Amino acid sequence: MTFQPEQLGQSKADLAASLRELRKRVGLSQVRLAQRCNMSQTKLSNIETGRVGPNLVDVELILRVLEASPAEVAEVMSLARLANTEWQGKRASWRRGLEKRQAELAGLESEATTLRYFLPAMVTGLLATPEYVKASLSGSPGDKTKTVARKLERQAVLYDSTKTFTFLLTEQAVRWPVIHRAAMAVQVDRLVSLSHLPNVRIGVLPIESVMSRGPMNTFTVYDQRLATVETFTGRIVFQDSRDIAEHLRVFEMYERNALFGEDVRRALTEWANLFRS
Known part of the structure; x- marks a missing residue:
């Protein structure tokens, strides 16, 4: 993974937006997705608004439930790794x-x-x-x-x-x-x-x-x-x-x-x- 230092701060917002857009595209509410991921709706909401940075396990679980494509998984997981780097x-x-x-x-x-x-x-x-x-x-x-x-x-x-x-x-x-x-x-x-x-x-x-x-x-x-x-x-x-x-x-x-x-x-x-x- 290569990156520019300025990417690290932006990646958290990009990750939140990508997860939110994927959920909406599938047509699931936050409540339904949170239930399927076995996490609270509050936590999912905080992830989607960027208030809480998810760990990679959380991101992988959300992508699996949303049945994201291999290309989407690669893109979002790359953002997740950047978001966990400062x-x-x-x-x-x-x-x-x-x-x-x-x-x-x-x-x-x-x-x-x-x-x-x-x-x-x-x-x-x-x-x-x-x-x-x-x-x-x-x-x-x-x-x-x-x-x-x-x-x-x-x-x-x-x-x-x-x-x-x-x-x-x-x-x-x-x-x-x-x-x-x-x-x-x-x-x-x-x-x-x-x-x-x-x-x-x-x-x-x-x-x-x-x-x-x-x-x-x-x-x-x-x-x-x-x-x-x-x-x-x-x-x-x-x-x-x-x-x-x-x-x-x-x-x-x-x-x-x-x-x-x-x-x-x-x-x-x-x-x-x-x-x-």
């Missing part, structure tokens, strides 16, 4: 304030119990030293003091034993010199230290790993309900279960090839010493 532009985040984005991330982290991070290029803020955090924000406008403080505050979530974290980094992400060499050594030492937390797994994909699927984007999966993908100009939020499942499959493939435990600590210690040399 684009968050970086410039919009800047206008709202970087610290607000940190509050949003803290909210996602507080709600989830199983968090998976794939990091092909850089260390994420939850694992970063203060100096690394400051450097990673160098391309953002305005005063970043509050944002740095908020990022560091968020790190407390790592010590919540009710949650489990798995961080998968490529060797490049660990060794990319975001800051000067001595500070990079401290950053790598921090990864070693955090890897000892019982609820935190830190894995690294060595550069010599042979894998057919290249590391394309930074992404995070929160439980099995939400996936976010980072790009240079913003982030995409997926709520479609199939998109989430695909990111989990990719994550598990990389996970099988990563170093963990004492193996990863030995590699990290070697790289930290190279930064010091």
Whole structure:
């Protein structure tokens, strides 16, 4: 599925209109269709007016009851997938304030119990030293003091034993010199230290790993309900279960090839010493 970011907002209205038109074309009232779909008429009304975004199961059920043609199913399901996807532009985040984005991330982290991070290029803020955090924000406008403080505050979530974290980094992400060499050594030492937390797994994909699927984007999966993908100009939020499942499959493939435990600590210690040399 390909799309332009501006399509994502419009798709919700288009989906609602398409479902409403299909129902009217078949000649069913909202009450009759709701009964056949085993859902309330209020819910169906909210779906058709765009007040409630249906999940893909709801849409598939409605289309099946309406006996939609294969072409209609393909078109409406494409709209449904777009409606379950959100684009968050970086410039919009800047206008709202970087610290607000940190509050949003803290909210996602507080709600989830199983968090998976794939990091092909850089260390994420939850694992970063203060100096690394400051450097990673160098391309953002305005005063970043509050944002740095908020990022560091968020790190407390790592010590919540009710949650489990798995961080998968490529060797490049660990060794990319975001800051000067001595500070990079401290950053790598921090990864070693955090890897000892019982609820935190830190894995690294060595550069010599042979894998057919290249590391394309930074992404995070929160439980099995939400996936976010980072790009240079913003982030995409997926709520479609199939998109989430695909990111989990990719994550598990990389996970099988990563170093963990004492193996990863030995590699990290070697790289930290190279930064010091």
